Amino acid sequence: MVFVKLLGLIDIFSVIILILFKYGWVSKTFMVVAVIYLMIKGIMFFHNIVSLLDFGIAIVFILAIFGIYNVLTWIAIVWLLQKAILSLFS
Numbered sequence: 001m002v003f004v005k006l007l008g009l010i011d012i013f014s015v016i017i018l019i020l021f022k023y024g025w026v027s028k029t030f031m032v033v034a035v036i037y038l039m040i041k042g043i044m045f046f047h048n049i050v051s052l053l054d055f056g057i058a059i060v061f062i063l064a065i066f067g068i069y070n071v072l073t074w075i076a077i078v079w080l081l082q083k084a085i086l087s088l089f090s
Contacts, residue, residue, distance in 0.1 A: 032065070
């Protein structure tokens with residue numbers, strides 16, 4: 001149970017990193033760490049559709065590194081944030 005809460009907390013940090021990166025307050029290094037985390041988590045729990053979405057969110061993060069922000073980016077932020085909050089309260 002503690003592991004799920006830890007993953008939820010790291011997901012929240014990933015969302016914060018993406019938002020701060022958009023406004024130039026965080027370096028690309030933090031974004032790359034967040035991408036690696038999401039990809040590892042997506043691969044580690046590959047049997048679950050939600051984990052596949054984590055992998056997709058990592059791809060959205062990669063696009064954000066290259067300056068591509070669109071509606072899909074904000075959907076990914078909301079999805080990851082709500083999933084993280086639910087993980088913390090489960």
